[in-house]
Amino acid sequence: MTTAVQFLKSDGDSSSTADYDAIVIGAGVSGLYQLYKLRELGLKALVLEKGSRVGGTWYWNRYPGARFDSESWTYIYSFSKELLDEWKWTEHFATQPETERYLNYVADKFDLRRDIQFGSEVIAAHYIEETRKWEILLSDGRKYHATFLITAIGILSASTLPRIKGVETFAGEAYHTAQWPHDPVNLAGKRVAVIGTGSTGVQTIQEAAKVAGHLTVFQRTPNWCAPLHNTKITDEEMEQIRARYPEIMARCQETPGCFVHGPDPRSALEVTPEVREAFFEKLYSEPGFGIWYGNFRDILVDSDANALISEFVARKIRERVKDPKVADRLIPKNHGFGTRRLPLETRYYEVYNQPNVELVDVNETPIQEITPTGIRTSAGEHEFDVIIYATGFNAITGAFEQIDIRGVGGRSLKEAWASGPQTYLGFLVAGFPNMMMVMGPHGGVGNFTRFAEFNANWVSELLRFAVARGATRVEVTQEAEKRWFGHVADSGIGLLSNSVDSWMTGVNSNVEGRSARRVMRYSGGFPAFRQYCEAATRDNYAGIDFD
Numbered sequence: 001m002t003t004a005v006q007f008l009k010s011d012g013d014s015s016s017t018a019d020y021d022a023i024v025i026g027a028g029v030s031g032l033y034q035l036y037k038l039r040e041l042g043l044k045a046l047v048l049e050k051g052s053r054v055g056g057t058w059y060w061n062r063y064p065g066a067r068f069d070s071e072s073w074t075y076i077y078s079f080s081k082e083l084l085d086e087w088k089w090t091e092h093f094a095t096q097p098e099t100e101r102y103l104n105y106v107a108d109k110f111d112l113r114r115d116i117q118f119g120s121e122v123i124a125a126h127y128i129e130e131t132r133k134w135e136i137l138l139s140d141g142r143k144y145h146a147t148f149l150i151t152a153i154g155i156l157s158a159s160t161l162p163r164i165k166g167v168e169t170f171a172g173e174a175y176h177t178a179q180w181p182h183d184p185v186n187l188a189g190k191r192v193a194v195i196g197t198g199s200t201g202v203q204t205i206q207e208a209a210k211v212a213g214h215l216t217v218f219q220r221t222p223n224w225c226a227p228l229h230n231t232k233i234t235d236e237e238m239e240q241i242r243a244r245y246p247e248i249m250a251r252c253q254e255t256p257g258c259f260v261h262g263p264d265p266r267s268a269l270e271v272t273p274e275v276r277e278a279f280f281e282k283l284y285s286e287p288g289f290g291i292w293y294g295n296f297r298d299i300l301v302d303s304d305a306n307a308l309i310s311e312f313v314a315r316k317i318r319e320r321v322k323d324p325k326v327a328d329r330l331i332p333k334n335h336g337f338g339t340r341r342l343p344l345e346t347r348y349y350e351v352y353n354q355p356n357v358e359l360v361d362v363n364e365t366p367i368q369e370i371t372p373t374g375i376r377t378s379a380g381e382h383e384f385d386v387i388i389y390a391t392g393f394n395a396i397t398g399a400f401e402q403i404d405i406r407g408v409g410g411r412s413l414k415e416a417w418a419s420g421p422q423t424y425l426g427f428l429v430a431g432f433p434n435m436m437m438v439m440g441p442h443g444g445v446g447n448f449t450r451f452a453e454f455n456a457n458w459v460s461e462l463l464r465f466a467v468a469r470g471a472t473r474v475e476v477t478q479e480a481e482k483r484w485f486g487h488v489a490d491s492g493i494g495l496l497s498n499s500v501d502s503w504m505t506g507v508n509s510n511v512e513g514r515s516a517r518r519v520m521r522y523s524g525g526f527p528a529f530r531q532y533c534e535a536a537t538r539d540n541y542a543g544i545d546f547d
Contacts, residue, residue, distance in 0.1 A: 019145045021044045026049060030438040036110055057157065063200060073248065126410070127433060133147055157399045170372060170387055175386070192212040193387045195375075217358070219359060226343075271296075283295060314331045397520070426439075434475070475544065479543065492521075
């Protein structure tokens with residue numbers, strides 16, 4: 001083994017040198033906690049953040065109606081009992097402003113800002129084999145060097161505009177939900193268009209409909225939606241939640257998506273119609289993702305079982321929307337309930353009963369172009385004061401593609417992932433030494449903070465192991481990467497969602513080259529993911545080379 005370089009112990013002044021033991025990209029939920037863990041290791045660390053404040057997703061996505069659909073008291077850091085005891089959530093599903101306040105509170109409580117550099121957009125990261133360091137380049141020309149590069153850039157952070165002619169020509173106000181202004185946007189009395197009906201579209205539409213003079217929703221693919229049933233949290237309830245935190249966190253460790261909701265052991269096909277209907281009604285009336293993650297065990301793997309819950313929710317849509325033709329347009333025809341990311345809503349369907357709201361199905365009347373005054377479809381032109389693009393993200397790998405990441409021999413990560421991402425446990429990539437990903441591809445999808453804490457803890461233990469050995473190069477073997485990828489692919493066999501085009505399967509018509517499905521996420525559930533990761537740790541990281 002080669003002689004290790006001396007690691008730079010933290011001296012509390014992260015601006016004194018451009019050389020670091022570790023640089024983290026992103027100061028969102030995962031990046032903040034990863035910095036906390038790096039400090040525990042005594043490493044000199046710096047977080048580079050494009051925005052002007054902490055928060056990541058909850059800094060950028062400040063569109064009307066943005067809020068959790070994970071229970072607030074599960075989408076929370078669990079590493080500090082003092083923090084758990086101090087923070088009070090005001091709603092069971094918190095709004096964006098409250099969540100941003102929480103993350104700023106965490107940053108202040110643990111004095112994290114002194115090691116975060118804001119206004120720092122990373123455009124390139126190259127591994128230098130001679131020095132065994134990463135060279136990181138910012139958009140303003142500044143350069144930094146670090147032995148370890150840790151990405152905490154999120155799975156939904158590279159926003160996409162629709163590939164529609166004339167997008168740049170509109171003379172009115174235009175906003176993407178993921179790049180919403182910090183100053184208030186006044187929609188009152190205006191002619192507003194929303195393009196897109198995914199989760200952000202649904203949340204935005206609910207709020208815009210309350211104030212817009214006229215709201216036109218342009219829908220390509222309707223999504224199954226279920227009620228959020230959000231309520232305020234009283235002081236007494238918050239005390240009860242605090243007392244139950246150990247139980248709540250333990251429960252999240254047991255369920256596939258790290259929610260408090262876990263699958264019912266019964267089959268939808270084996271119970272009586274009366275029992276099934278009563279259970280569906282119960283779930284539909286309860287808050288959160290229970291109807292998705294806490295339903296019968298076979299609704300996401302058996303097409304006959306899925307047809308039953310799909311018809312139940314379709315019936316609910318028909319009951320809630322007065323115009324049968326509009327209701328029919330809002331019912332998905334190309335995928336079953338829960339096989340795409342499920343938006344949770346508050347009176348979303350009732351919006352379409354309002355006289356100031358119009359639904360345009362772009363399959364019936366396609367958008368031809370954006371004009372200076374509005375949107376032209378095959379049926380004619382609609383004039384607008386405001387266009388809101390709720391057109392989502394180049395999910396999971398998009399944020400990586402925005403950075404010129406190059407590993408051994410100058411090979412780019414984009415080239416390595418040309419046919420889809422290849423990882424080891426979602427943390428490492430062969431040929432890219434000393435690069436670790438927190439919440440990267442194949443790292444699980446679910447209750448984000450629960451997964452992110454586990455991810456950052458695992459990366460930190462890997463670094464502890466490397467530092468103890470004096471290693472300055474940590475790299476997974478191609479064989480270990482290949483074995484993990486095979487397991488990831490196998491874990492998704494039988495899931496109905498993997499036979500549906502969505503961002504979870506790598507399909508996005510707004511991104512060139514994203515028309516074929518890819519293995520983008522780990523579908524085996526959190527308990528299985530945790531077991532594989534813990535086994536790797538017990539085996540002293542067999543399959544990873546330390547030098």
